[in-house]
Amino acid sequence: MGQAIQWLRSLFFVLFIYGFMAVWGLLFAPWAAVSRKGARAACKSYCKVVLWTARVMVGIRTEVRGTPPQDEVLIAAKHQSFLDILIIFDAVPWPKFIMKRELLWTPVIGLYAKRLGCVPIDRSKRGAALAKMVRDVAAEVAEPGQLIIYPQGTRVAPGDHRPYKSGPGVLYRELGQPCVPVATNVGLFWPRSGVMRRPGLGVVEFLDPILPGLSRTELTAELERVVEAKSNALMREAGFDPDAVH
Template identity: 35%
Template sequence: MAFRSVLFNVLFYLLMIAMMIVCAPVMVLGRPAALSAVRLFSRLSMALHRAVTGIRHEYRGFDSIPPGGSLVALKHQSVWETIALLAHLPAPAFVLKKELMRIPLFGWWARASGMIAVDRSGGVAALHEMTRDARAAVTEGRQVMIFPEGTRREAGAPPDYKPGIVHLYRELGAPIVPVALNSGLFWPRRTLVHRKGAIVAEVQLIIPAGLEPRQAFRRMRDEIETACDRLLLEAARDGAYLEPTARARVAALEDGVTPAA
C-alpha cells in the first residue's frame, strides 16, 4: 500500500496543478463556471484515489439534504472530506483559513468559486466578516461547509467543538446538516500512507432552523459523535487498521461508554 500511496500523492498533485493552470481562463467566466471546475476536480481526484489506492468511497444520505441554503457541519479527520464532498453538494461554499487564500493558484480558485475566508486570529471583526459572507452564500441557496472543531482530529479522539457554528446558526437562520465520517482511518492526517477499506460520509438528521442555539449545538454534536462511533465500530469489525486512539475508543465503546460530551 505504501507504493500506491506515494503514486496517488504524486498523481494527485500533478492533476491539481494541471487543472488549476489549464482551467485558469474559466475563472473570468464567473463563480458558477469556477465552481463547476472545482467540482470536476473533486470527481476526477476521487476517481483517481479509488483507482490507485483501492479504497472505496460511500456517501450515505446526501439525497436527504434539503434544497436551498444550509450549514453543513462536518467532522474533520482527513484531507479527503475537503475534496470529495465538493462534488456531492449542489452549491458548496467551504469556510477556509484566510492563510489558504494567499496561496498562488489555490487561493485564486478559492476566491473565484466563492469559498469563505476566516481569519482565526482576527477577533470580532473577522467573525463579522465571515458571518456577512456566509449569510450571502445561504441567501443564494448555497451550502456553507464548516468544520465545527476547527481542525483535523484523529479518528476516535475526544470531540472538541468550537462555538462558531452556534453564532452562524443564530445569525443565518439556516438548518444544520450534520455529517459524520471515518476518513481518518484510511487517509490519516500527518502521513502520506493510505490504508485499504471503505471511507464513509453519512448525513445525519437535519437540525431545523429556529431552535434555541445551544440546543441545536448539542443535537449537532451528539448526532455527529454517535454516528462517528458507529462508523468506527463498523470499520473495526471489517478489519480496518486502527491507530492507538481509535483502538482505545473502540474498546471504550465495547465496554459501553457513551460519546464524550
C-alpha cells in the first residue's frame, strides 16, 4: 500500500511540475523575450518551487555541498536526472548549459534556453559538433555565466558507467578557465525516467576547482576520477552500493 501511495504522489508531482513549467514559462515569456534577467528570474523561481514541492509531495530533500562558483568557470557535472539540473541552476548565479540541439525546439524550454545563452550541440556529428560548440561558446563569452557541461553526455543511472567524453577538455583548453567538478546521488530518488520518486536526501556537491594548465586528456581523466569517486561516496552514504550493480 505504501508503494502505491508513493507512486500516486509521484504521478501528481510529475503532472504538477510539467504543468507548472508551461504556465510559469508563458507567464514570464514577455519579460524573458526581451531580457536575460527575465529568463533567469523565471527559471530560478521555477527551480525553487519545484525543489520545495519535491520535499512536500514526494519527500525528496535536497542539499548543496561545497562552494558553488560565482565567477566565470566551466562546471563539469555528473548527470543522473532532471533534479541535478534544478539544484545546480538554483545554486549558481548565471548558469548556462551545453545541451542537445533538439531541446531548442521544445515549447517553453527552447525559448528560455536561447535567452539564457545555452549552447546547443548536435551529438550525431561529433567532430563538427565540438568545433561548433567552441565557436558558440566564444560568441557568448562576453556574457556573464557559469557554463555547465555533462562529461558523460547524458543522464546515467546510479551504478551504470559511461566513459567521459572530450567536450569538457576541449572547452577547458579553449576558455582557459578553472573547471569545477560536480558530483551527485540524486538518481537514487529521482530517476532519469519513469514516474516513481523516492523519499531521501538528494545531494549535489561542488568539488575543488581544477585550475588551467592540464592537457585535454589529463583533464578528462581527473574529472572522471574525482566525480565518480565522490558520486559513489554520496550514493553509499544514502545506502546504495554502486559496485553491487555489476
